[in-house]
Amino acid sequence: MIKEENLVYRRTPLMTDATLSYCPGCGHGTVHRLIMEVVEEMGIQQDTIGISPVGCAVLAYDFMDVDFSEAAHGRAPAVATGIKRLWPDKFVFTYQGDGDLAAIGTAETIHACNRGENICIFFINNGIYGMTGGQMAPTTLEGMKSSTTPYGRDAMKMGPPFKITELIAQLPGTHYVTRHAVHKAGLVRKAKKAIRKAFEIQQEKKGLAFIEFLSNCNSGWKMTPNDSNQWLEEHMYPFYPLGDIKVDGKLVKDVCKDLMQKSPVTT
Amino acid sequence: MAKAKGAIVVDVERCKGCEVCVVNCPTDVIGMTEQVNTKGYHYAYMKYPENCTGCTNCAVVCPDGAITVYRVKPQ
Amino acid sequence: MKELALMKGNEAIAEAAILAGTDAYFGYPITPQSEVLEYLALQKPEERTGMVVLQAESELAAINMVYGAAGTGKRVMTSSSSPGISLMQEGISYIAGAELPCLIVNVVRGGPGLGTIQPSQADYFQATKGGGHGDYHLIVLAPASVQEMADFVDLAYELAFKYRNPAMILSDGLIGQMMEKVELPPQKPRTSEFDQSWVITGKRPDRERNIITSLNLDPELQYEHNLKLKEKYNRMSEDVMFESLHCDDAEFLLVAYGSSARICQKVVAVARGRGQRLGLLRPQTLFPFPTDELARLAGKVKGIMAVELSTGQMVEDVKLAVNGRVPVYHYGMPGGKVHSPDDVLEAVEENFIGG
Structure with a gap:
């Protein structure tokens, strides 16, 4: 049975041998691997440049075997713009968390999307600041506890959670905007197809492809990995529904309505 | 048509014992060991190897890419 | 052409x-x-x-x-x-x-x-x-x-x-x-x-991946960096660069860069016309700073004045270079006002000639 000819799945060699610095069960590793699987399948390792963020994925360049530039907090879309403008035929992607992309880097995100930079943005939304110890993120749900909202996020004081994905989908520069999750096998396969599509859009120079991945942060949420994935489905799905938001440059959802949706209060 | 028959190989040192593979296995093949690896994690293993179909679900959800999957289709 | x-x-x-x-x-x-x-x-x-x-x-x-x-x-x-x-x-x-x-x-x-x-x-x-x-x-x-x-x-x-x-x-x-x-x-x-x-x-097949980063989590690596x-x-x-104007026989020295140096060129010309042995050292590189040249000149002149459009910033580097051997003064207008050659000449008179 354990023979080369029977091999149906192995870790892509485009992931380095380094042990991932992520907590057990964290979705970051899965998304890293999916991106590298697509790069491997498209045969574009020699032409791919990644931009890593500040946050848990700051060391993403240790794990993905492609050229990388590490950006200051939130500035990845600007860094990607600089690279892509000088290497228009290379594949450039940013990999960013919710604090990086939707708080400190909001301006860079929105303007790169508005200009339609021909890049891929991969956005991990786990509703919390993981690396700094579980503080409130722009995407933290109402009522959700974090180390800076120990009594739950109060929308009156801290504002409601921010759906940046629905926001940038309305900009003319974005060609493909979609939301996925990676904690179940079926979802992983769909997410990988979306990543492939994003890189193909870049190849065809059609504009910016933006994928949000809902992920757990079991350490920050203080749950076991499987419990956190369950919690993700129960609490994040209703506010951050999975599926395509914009396809081929056309909105496929009523994003204005989605943006006005009141966050369910979680405890 | 006969059912596909599969097997997984877990990279023991790469496994962090998160158990996401366990709940993703449709045929309940995977269990967690009593013993731990050098990092102190209980790691995944084929508790019921006869049930494995080689569907790869466990491998694709493994955040650490610790699982390799083999499958033979009976002739 | x-x-x-x-x-x-x-x-x-x-x-x-x-x-x-x-x-x-x-x-x-x-x-x-x-x-x-x-x-x-x-x-x-x-x-x-x-x-x-x-x-x-x-x-x-x-x-x-x-x-x-x-x-x-x-x-x-x-x-x-x-x-x-x-x-x-x-x-x-x-x-x-x-x-x-x-x-x-x-x-x-x-x-x-x-x-x-x-x-x-x-x-x-x-x-x-x-x-x-x-x-x-x-x-x-x-x-x-x-x-x-x-x-x-x-x-x-x-x-x-x-x-x-x-x-x-x-x-x-x-x-x-x-x-x-x-x-x-x-x-x-x-x-x-x-x-x-x-x-x-x-990443090319013939090399490891290249990574642009300023992160060194290991303090030993950051120390070495x-x-x-x-x-x-x-x-x-x-690669230090500077221009010397009448520094060789100068009794007093001005140090100025950029637009302030333009003004000081006029100051030196007027002072020389009056028989005053004034020189100007104009750093063209501010980092690296012409520390060695200033140290050398400090051994030859009676006083040095940094002239800059601020309340005194470059003067600190001039003082470090001079290392206490001769008095170092500052003159300059901050806040968007630009000193005239006469303003600087007055400061020259006050600090060097009358002092």
């Missing part, structure tokens, strides 16, 4: 940038340097040389576009004025930490805060002592004419690539807005060959 033109300093920088084969410019408008981006936009450099010119959404984005683009090993630049340069400090620190070559132009205005749009030299500390967080220095060139605005662009790139370090042209609103005759260099080709050993091109940077900054002293 060299071309003669009458240009503003800011325009000369922009034209020189195209002629130096700059691959990309990323910037954001701010007075008194907006002509750089405006001139570039008008010139259609994408047609002339293929140069990329992009107006960013902020100085923060602009410097990070520079950071990204500099990682490709090409000639990239930005320009701004004081408040905008403050906003760029985060990116500049990262660029210095990641050891990327690039050019940053600061057409200085009065501060702190929003300050004034009039010329100033009050960004000396920020430019020469690091500016952002961490242990680093920029290569700092100080043009005193529109000609040097043009000449220093290519020079800045040469030094930036020699040391893999960001270089700054520290100008001011006076030089930026002033029109003068300028001799332009011939067109250089854009970067066609570059050192591929460290740049991000996509800091020492390596320090060694590089020390080595830069071999």
Whole structure:
């Protein structure tokens, strides 16, 4: 049975041998691997440049075997713009968390999307600041506890959670905007197809492809990995529904309505 | 048509014992060991190897890419 | 063949940038340097040389576009004025930490805060002592004419690539807005060959992946990185540049750079006419600073005065170089006011002649 000819799945060699610095069960590793699987399948390792963020994925360049530039907090879309403008035929992607992309880097995100930079943005939304110890993120749900909202996020004081994905989908520069999750096998396969599509859009120079991945942060949420994935489905799905938001440059959802949706209060 | 028959190989040192593979296995093949690896994690293993179909679900959800999957289709 | 033109300093920088084969410019408008981006936009450099010119959404984005683009090993630049340069400090620190070559132009205005749009030299500390967080220095060139605005662009790139370090042209609103005759260099080709050993091109099969980063979580690695940077900054002293005016027989010495040095040239001429043995040392590089030359001159003169458009910043480096051997004074107007030669002459009389 354990023979080369029977091999149906192995870790892509485009992931380095380094042990991932992520907590057990964290979705970051899965998304890293999916991106590298697509790069491997498209045969574009020699032409791919990644931009890593500040946050848990700051060391993403240790794990993905492609050229990388590490950006200051939130500035990845600007860094990607600089690279892509000088290497228009290379594949450039940013990999960013919710604090990086939707708080400190909001301006860079929105303007790169508005200009339609021909890049891929991969956005991990786990509703919390993981690396700094579980503080409130722009995407933290109402009522959700974090180390800076120990009594739950109060929308009156801290504002409601921010759906940046629905926001940038309305900009003319974005060609493909979609939301996925990676904690179940079926979802992983769909997410990988979306990543492939994003890189193909870049190849065809059609504009910016933006994928949000809902992920757990079991350490920050203080749950076991499987419990956190369950919690993700129960609490994040209703506010951050999975599926395509914009396809081929056309909105496929009523994003204005989605943006006005009141966050369910979680405890 | 006969059912596909599969097997997984877990990279023991790469496994962090998160158990996401366990709940993703449709045929309940995977269990967690009593013993731990050098990092102190209980790691995944084929508790019921006869049930494995080689569907790869466990491998694709493994955040650490610790699982390799083999499958033979009976002739 | 060299071309003669009458240009503003800011325009000369922009034209020189195209002629130096700059691959990309990323910037954001701010007075008194907006002509750089405006001139570039008008010139259609994408047609002339293929140069990329992009107006960013902020100085923060602009410097990070520079950071990204500099990682490709090409000639990239930005320009701004004081408040905008403050906003760029985060990116500049990262660029210095990641050891990327690039050019940053600061057409200085009065501060702190929003300050004034009039010329100033009050960004000396920020430019020469690091500016952002961490242990680093920029290569700092100080043009005193529109000609040097043009000449220093290519020079800045040469030094930036020699040391893999960001270089700054520290100008001011006076030089930026002033029109003068300028001799332009011939067109250089854009970067066609570059050192591929460290740049991000996509991982080639024959090498490990290249990573542009300023992160060293291991303190031992950061310690070694800091020492390596320090060694590089020390080595830069071999590229120190300055101009001496009547320093050989000077009894008293002025030290001034940029627009203040222009004023001091007149001061020296008038003083010499009066029989006073006044000299001027004009640093053209502020980092590296002409410390050795100043130390040498300190052994020959009776007193030294730093003349700058601030309440006294470069004077500290002059004092360090002189090391107490002769009195060191400061004169200069801050806040966007520009001293006249008579103002400086009065200070010369007071400190040196009457003192």
